[in-house]
Amino acid sequence: MEDKEFNRLLKICRIKLNENEYSSIKNDVEEIINYFDSLKSVKTDETTEAFHPILIPEKTAEDIPEEFDDIPAILKNTKTYRFYVVGPEL
Amino acid sequence: MKIGLEVHAGLPTKTKLFCRCTNHSKEPNTAICPTCTGMPGSKPVLNNSALKIAFSISKALNCSSSKTIYFERKVYFYPDLPKSFQITQKECPIGSNGFILLGDKKIRIRRVQLEEDPAKILREDGYTLIDYNRSGRPLVEIVTEPDIQTEEDLRMFITELKSILYYLDVDVEQEIKADLNISLSEIRVEVKNITGTKNIIDAARYEIQRQEKLINENIPIEKETRSYNEAKMATISSREKESDEEYGFIFDSDLTVYDISKIKAIKPIYASSMAKEYSQKYGVNESQILEAIQFNKNSLGFIERFEKNYKLKNILNSISLLQRYGSKNDVETLEKVIKIIEQGHYPDQKDIQAIESGKEITINIKVANTQEIDKEIRSMIDGNKNLLKESATNKKALNFIIGNIAKKLKVNPRLVSERLESLLSSEHKVQ
Amino acid sequence: MNSIEEFNKKQRPGDYYIKLNSELVKLNEKLNIFNTISQENISSGFLFSVKDNICVKNVETTASSKILKGYFPPFNATVVERMKNNGFSFLGKTNMDEFGFGSFGINSEHIAKNPFDERYVTGGSSSGAAAATAILKYHIAIAESTGGSISTPAAFCGVVGFTPTYGSISRYGLIDYSNSLDKIGIMARKSEDIKYVYEKIRGPDSHDTTCVDKKCTDTDKKKIILIDQLITGLDVEIEKEFLLFVKKLENLGYTIEHRSLPFIDKAIPSYYIIAMAEASTNLAKYTGFKYGLKNNDFSQQYNTFFTNARENLGPEAKRRVVLGTFVRSASVKNLYYSKALKVRSLLINELNKILADGFILSPVMPIKTPRFEDTNKLSPLEVYKTDMLTIPPNLCGFPHISFPYSYLHGMPLGAQLVTKHWNDTAIIDFVSKWELSFNYDFKYNLGVLR
Numbered sequence: 001m002e003d004k005e006f007n008r009l010l011k012i013c014r015i016k017l018n019e020n021e022y023s024s025i026k027n028d029v030e031e032i033i034n035y036f037d038s039l040k041s042v043k044t045d046e047t048t049e050a051f052h053p054i055l056i057p058e059k060t061a062e063d064i065p066e067e068f069d070d071i072p073a074i075l076k077n078t079k080t081y082r083f084y085v086v087g088p089e090l
Numbered sequence: 091m092k093i094g095l096e097v098h099a100g101l102p103t104k105t106k107l108f109c110r111c112t113n114h115s116k117e118p119n120t121a122i123c124p125t126c127t128g129m130p131g132s133k134p135v136l137n138n139s140a141l142k143i144a145f146s147i148s149k150a151l152n153c154s155s156s157k158t159i160y161f162e163r164k165v166y167f168y169p170d171l172p173k174s175f176q177i178t179q180k181e182c183p184i185g186s187n188g189f190i191l192l193g194d195k196k197i198r199i200r201r202v203q204l205e206e207d208p209a210k211i212l213r214e215d216g217y218t219l220i221d222y223n224r225s226g227r228p229l230v231e232i233v234t235e236p237d238i239q240t241e242e243d244l245r246m247f248i249t250e251l252k253s254i255l256y257y258l259d260v261d262v263e264q265e266i267k268a269d270l271n272i273s274l275s276e277i278r279v280e281v282k283n284i285t286g287t288k289n290i291i292d293a294a295r296y297e298i299q300r301q302e303k304l305i306n307e308n309i310p311i312e313k314e315t316r317s318y319n320e321a322k323m324a325t326i327s328s329r330e331k332e333s334d335e336e337y338g339f340i341f342d343s344d345l346t347v348y349d350i351s352k353i354k355a356i357k358p359i360y361a362s363s364m365a366k367e368y369s370q371k372y373g374v375n376e377s378q379i380l381e382a383i384q385f386n387k388n389s390l391g392f393i394e395r396f397e398k399n400y401k402l403k404n405i406l407n408s409i410s411l412l413q414r415y416g417s418k419n420d421v422e423t424l425e426k427v428i429k430i431i432e433q434g435h436y437p438d439q440k441d442i443q444a445i446e447s448g449k450e451i452t453i454n455i456k457v458a459n460t461q462e463i464d465k466e467i468r469s470m471i472d473g474n475k476n477l478l479k480e481s482a483t484n485k486k487a488l489n490f491i492i493g494n495i496a497k498k499l500k501v502n503p504r505l506v507s508e509r510l511e512s513l514l515s516s517e518h519k520v521q
Numbered sequence: 522m523n524s525i526e527e528f529n530k531k532q533r534p535g536d537y538y539i540k541l542n543s544e545l546v547k548l549n550e551k552l553n554i555f556n557t558i559s560q561e562n563i564s565s566g567f568l569f570s571v572k573d574n575i576c577v578k579n580v581e582t583t584a585s586s587k588i589l590k591g592y593f594p595p596f597n598a599t600v601v602e603r604m605k606n607n608g609f610s611f612l613g614k615t616n617m618d619e620f621g622f623g624s625f626g627i628n629s630e631h632i633a634k635n636p637f638d639e640r641y642v643t644g645g646s647s648s649g650a651a652a653a654t655a656i657l658k659y660h661i662a663i664a665e666s667t668g669g670s671i672s673t674p675a676a677f678c679g680v681v682g683f684t685p686t687y688g689s690i691s692r693y694g695l696i697d698y699s700n701s702l703d704k705i706g707i708m709a710r711k712s713e714d715i716k717y718v719y720e721k722i723r724g725p726d727s728h729d730t731t732c733v734d735k736k737c738t739d740t741d742k743k744k745i746i747l748i749d750q751l752i753t754g755l756d757v758e759i760e761k762e763f764l765l766f767v768k769k770l771e772n773l774g775y776t777i778e779h780r781s782l783p784f785i786d787k788a789i790p791s792y793y794i795i796a797m798a799e800a801s802t803n804l805a806k807y808t809g810f811k812y813g814l815k816n817n818d819f820s821q822q823y824n825t826f827f828t829n830a831r832e833n834l835g836p837e838a839k840r841r842v843v844l845g846t847f848v849r850s851a852s853v854k855n856l857y858y859s860k861a862l863k864v865r866s867l868l869i870n871e872l873n874k875i876l877a878d879g880f881i882l883s884p885v886m887p888i889k890t891p892r893f894e895d896t897n898k899l900s901p902l903e904v905y906k907t908d909m910l911t912i913p914p915n916l917c918g919f920p921h922i923s924f925p926y927s928y929l930h931g932m933p934l935g936a937q938l939v940t941k942h943w944n945d946t947a948i949i950d951f952v953s954k955w956e957l958s959f960n961y962d963f964k965y966n967l968g969v970l971r
Contacts, residue, residue: 012336013801013846014167014808014828015839025840028901032844035902036790039860042867049341049862050869051160052701052731053687053918054942056346059730063103063139066110068123073579073595075119077129077812083118084212084219087169087810088819088826124596128806130584130696130813131576131594133729163802165846169823174805217819338849340798340858343701345730 001030092236093244093294096269097251098229100207101143102259107206107228108134108177118221126226128172133344136161140204140228141184143258145350147230148185148202150254150358155185157351161204162339169218170211172225178205180339184230184350190254191363192246198235205229236271236278244294248287250362253384257359262385270294274301277311281325284318293318297325361390368393372402382406392424404431415442436502463509466495471513525567525717528659529608541968545657548967552639553631554652557581558613566610568968569661570653573614574621575705576694577601580611584696585629586619588833589813598694599729600663600705603722609661615649620804621667621698622646622837624904625896626674632893635678636964637932641890644674647708651678654708656965661718662708667698668792669885669911671706672923676885676935679925679961681952682708683715686942687918688733690719691726699799700731702792702915710961712924712952719945739947744879745770749781751883751910762934763884766926770882773958780875785913787864792916793905794848794861801845804838807831840901869917876919876941880948883910885923885935910937920945924952925961933962 006026010017017025068074079086103113106126115121124132148155159182163175180203188199209225211218232251238244252262265286270293271278281297284290297316304311316325361384369376379402383390389409396405408427412419415438426445430437437445470491492510496503542558549555556573557580571577574584576594578601583589597605605611618628626633626648633648635641636655643652647664651674654662664671666684675682684706692703707715707722725734747767755763771777809816809830816830834842848857875881888907896904914921914937921939928934938948 009843009847009850012338013805013842014824014831015834015842016828016832017839021836021839025836025843028840029844029847031900031902032793032905033847036794036848036857039787039790039794039864040856042784042787042860042864044860044863044867047863047866049859050866051341051343051862052346053865053869053916054733056688056731056733058346058348059135059727060138060141060348061105061110061135061727063105063137064110065105065112068111068595070578070595071120071122073593074122074124074127074129077591077593077595078810079815079817080119081219083120084221085119085811086819087211087218087220088816088821088823089216090169090211090213090218090823124594127811129594129596129811130589130592130806131582131596131598131694133693135728135730165802165805167805167808167824167827169808169810172806172811174808175802218823334851336850338798338801338846338851338854340802340849340854341701341862343731343799344697 001026001033091239091298092273093238094236094271095234095238095244095247095290097232097248098267099232099255099260100264101140101228101230102261103137103139103143103228105137106226107137107140107204108226111226113227115223118223120223122222122225126172127222134177134342136345136348137228141348141350142353143356144184144202144204144228144230145353146258146356146358147232147255147260148188149355150258151185151188151190151199151202151232153185153188153199153202155350156182158182158347158349159184159204160347161342161345163342164337164339166337168208170208170220170225172209172222176206176208177342177345178231179203190247190250192243192250195243197237197243197247200233200235202233203231205231236273241291241295241298245287245291248290249384252287253361254358256385257361257387258356270297272297272301274298274305275311277313279311279313280315281318282315282328289318289320292323293325296323300325359390364390368397368402372397374402374406378406382409388419392421395421396425396428400428400432404428407431411437411442415439416446418446431502434502434505435500436496438497438500441500460509462499463495463501463506464513466499467491467506467510467513470495524659524711525661525714528567544967548656548965552634552636552652552656553616554633554649554656555613556583556585556616556649559611561611566608567659567661568612568657569604569609569663570612570615570650571598571601571663572647572650572665573617574665574696574698575600575663576696577611577614580614582614582696583813584620585617586833586835586838587630587814588807588809588830589696591815592813594694596694599691599726600722601694604661604663604718607721612660615647615653615662615664617648617650618646618670619835619838620696620800621665621670621703622800622835622841624669624673624908625891627893627896628835628837635890637679640892641932642677642893642896644677644886644890646670647674647682650708651675651680651682654678654680654710655963656967658710658966658968660709660968661714663705664708665695665703665705666915667702667704667796668915669908671708672885672911672921672935672937673908675708675923676925676933676937677890679928679933679935679963680708680710681712681715681925682706682923683712683719683949684915684921685719685723685945686920688731689723689735689920689943689945691729691732693726693728693732697799697803699796700803701799702796704915704918710963712922712949712956716946716949716953719949735943737946738944739950740944742947742951743774744776744778745882746778746780746875746879748785748875748881748883749779750783750785751881751913755884755887756889758929759884759887759889759934762927762929763936766936767882769958773954776879778879782871782875785868786909788868788913788916789906789909791861791864791868792908792912794857795865795916797841797845798849798858798861799845801842801849804834804842807834809833837901865916868913872913872917872919873941876939880951881914881939883937885910885937889929890932914939918942920948922948922952924955926955926959928962
């Protein structure tokens with residue numbers, strides 16, 4: 001994999017690697033993708049994708065409001081300002 | 091010129107798309123739970139009402155649907171997106187290949203998809219403030235083919251779409267959000283995140299002019315994403331956003347595949363085609379009917395109820411009188427007003443208020459006969475000979491006379507107009 | 522009568538648990554089994570621990586990741602709620618490989634050590650769950666498996682580890698690794714305790730779409746199938762011990778049959794592609810301001826802010842996020858992600874045919890329990906390949922159970938029995954029968970009644 005392509009991947013997933021990590025992880029990634037390529041030999045033309053290992057029957061919820069019982073506990077995990085959650089600059 | 095549109099509209103459900111927090115809240119972060127804030131460990135469960143409404147919208151837009159649908163994760167990083175992915179639809183949307191008719195023109199709908207809204211974000215100096223009340227609310231995204239060819243078509247399309255959505259209970263008072271793509275040449279330019287009908291049209295106008303100018307000056311148009319600046323009323327080049335390559339859509343396996351073939355869609359109402367039908371049936375101006383019913387279910391209900399008993403023109407006049415002066419909007423009041431108008435009288439604000447408060451209205455309205463009207467017209471003409479001369483060429487002056495007399499006698503202006511016409515023609519004969 | 526019911530019938534003096542607690546804290550300093558030990562004064566009930574990727578309300582839950590330090594879930598996982606409602610007492614959160622990313626338990630800030638011998642790994646990713654089960658007498662571990670995270674540590678620590686059919690225990694409250702693969706399961710010292718707990722915690726949950734309401738069957742009790750590809754390439758001593766075990770089973774009256782499934786090795790790439798693709802979306806939410814570790818410099822532009830916060834992910838997590846992002850990129854999605862889903866579909870079909878005839882038996886790991894220094898010699902890919910025996914049932918959602926069948930050089934050896942979907946109790950019953958002719962050994966028995 002070209003450095004350019006690898007760097008693009010890192011940027012997409014917002015991952016920064018230090019120098020040591022960079023070469024070792026890039027090596028591993030290349031080796032593992034090569035290994036993944038072994039799937040090409042399996043014939044799958046007439047197969048559909050198995051999104052789940054079993055059949056998941058449909059399950060939906062009724063449109064009835066239900067208040068979460070501990071909203072302060074959610075907000076305690078964040079920094080808040082006048083009931084807003086504080087986030088980074090745009 | 092080709093214009094395509096992606097419109098986002100909120101669905102009229104009580105709860106959010108994947109959790110049971112209320113859709114209607116005011117104070118920041120009061121309608122939140124682990125799911126819509128993306129807390130680790132939370133899971134989504136689909137709102138069946140959102141599914142039904144989205145399906146109904148896609149059917150109202152004449153879309154075809156596959157038997158089953160599913161949801162995918164669209165990954166991108168932005169502070170308003172709690173999971174850093176949006177649950178949306180890519181491969182298997184709720185509807186596709188539909189259309190909206192604008193008179194004889196057909197605007198094709200490419201797809202209708204159901205997805206979750208991100209949180210509301212306020213930009214501050216050095217930080218942002220986030221309100222998750224909006225996070226997870228159900229949206230439909232409606233994507234058109236680039237079939238819109240003029241600014242007027244764009245305006246009509248948006249109004250027609252909003253009317254269809256209005257009749258499916260979508261709150262169209264809330265500003266719709268849209269992305270535009272406009273191409274005057276082979277190159278497509280996207281304008282993202284425009285809020286409100288006016289801004290959408292202004293942005294389109296600006297972008298059309300901008301591209302025309304470039305073409306005239308032989309400057310190549312760039313394929314790019316732009317944003318609309320409301321204050322400057324201009325589109326501005328924005329840095330390239332992520333594409334499908336980066337979003338890396340995958341099936342959301344916290345959810346499953348949903349069978350939509352058995353959902354009974356809510357019956358759509360097309361106000362524009364109903365206005366056309368009524369117009370043809372009763373000979374009333376189509377746009378007057380459309381104006382009354384395009385965004386008004388009550389009015390449509392009144393018309394449907396009374397069209398066999400009263401003149402459509404009188405029903406429409408009564409509706410507009412009640413809207414102007416009334417506080418009630420019920421069938422009984424309306425029928426009283428219609429009856430008065432049918433008798434040839436024209437109630438004013440005081441009369442409407444009297445009717446609403448249940449007073450015997452006949453006391454307040456003088457019974458006017460044609461002789462009385464004629465008398466008034468004559469005295470008006472006698473008092474101002476010039477007026478009569480002017481009236482031959484000046485329609486405004488004529489209307490002024492009619493208005494004044496109708497007001498004074500509390501009669502239907504049409505009646506005055508009829509009398510005036512016959513009197514004037516006899517005057518002319520005498521001369 | 523099983524031991525949990527027996528235990529719950531007797532009166533328990535409160536000070537007994539206080540004593541247990543001090544013993545436990547001391548041993549934990551040595552073995553790094555627990556991330557959190559409950560400060561509640563436990564006064565009654567059988568104890569249960571919870572893998573640290575499962576939410577317990579107001580108890581720090583980190584999935585052993587630095588990036589989740591300080592996350593206090595505002596709710597209980599359904600499984601935790603059900604354990605508490607059935608009279609079990611919460612003891613603590615067990616250590617694990619960060620987010621479940623690992624086979625040996627070494628991808629954690631404080632690495633858990635094997636109670637049989639501290640020089641050896643516990644196995645992962647449910648490292649603490651297995652080790653806790655190996656040191657505590659009256660205890661149930663709620664663990665989780667994505668690709669072998671219950672079977673492997675259970676085998677290395679000599680306990681019974683059960684992974685049910687995908688979707689039979691609610692995942693509500695489980696911090697996602699791979700949503701179509703993650704399964705909450707149970708570890709204990711006796712199979713009948715697992716059966717007891719399984720019946721209490723399984724079943725539908727309105728909070729988890731993928732949790733299915735379905736009755737278990739209980740069939741195929743007599744035939745054992747060995748898949749040739751799964752019993753070749755084993756460590757020589759493992760192979761020898763395993764074949765002896767098979768002989769024992771034959772003597773106990775089971776029929777042994779051999780089958781071949783040449784492309785079963787493709788389960789490994791298929792599994793890792795799906796797992797990493799899903800993981801890369803699940804880990805996208807860790808951006809340093811909503812929960813867990815905070816980046817407090819809000820004036821950084823959000824992309825910089827997020828990237829800086831995500832430096833706190835461990836190396837294996839970074840590796841999997843990058844790979845997962847790659848395999849689902851639009852231009853190569855069909856070659857990797859979609860292809861892997863199709864291979865999974867083929868494997869389910871093929872394994873279903875085999876499982877219709879009987880249980881599949883294999884060792885849990887093709888290698889002996891490694892010492893810590895041995896693991897350094899392996900590349901990530903070599904580590905992935907050691908999961909060759911646990912991945913097929915995990916990829917395909919088949920219930921499986923790992924249990925000790927022998928001891929070699931003082932370390933336990935584990936076998937894995939797999940059955941068809943929803944035939945869960947049959948494999949638990951199988952192990953119960955095995956336990957009639959084989960005694961499990963433990964070095965520690967914390968909490969033994971005086």
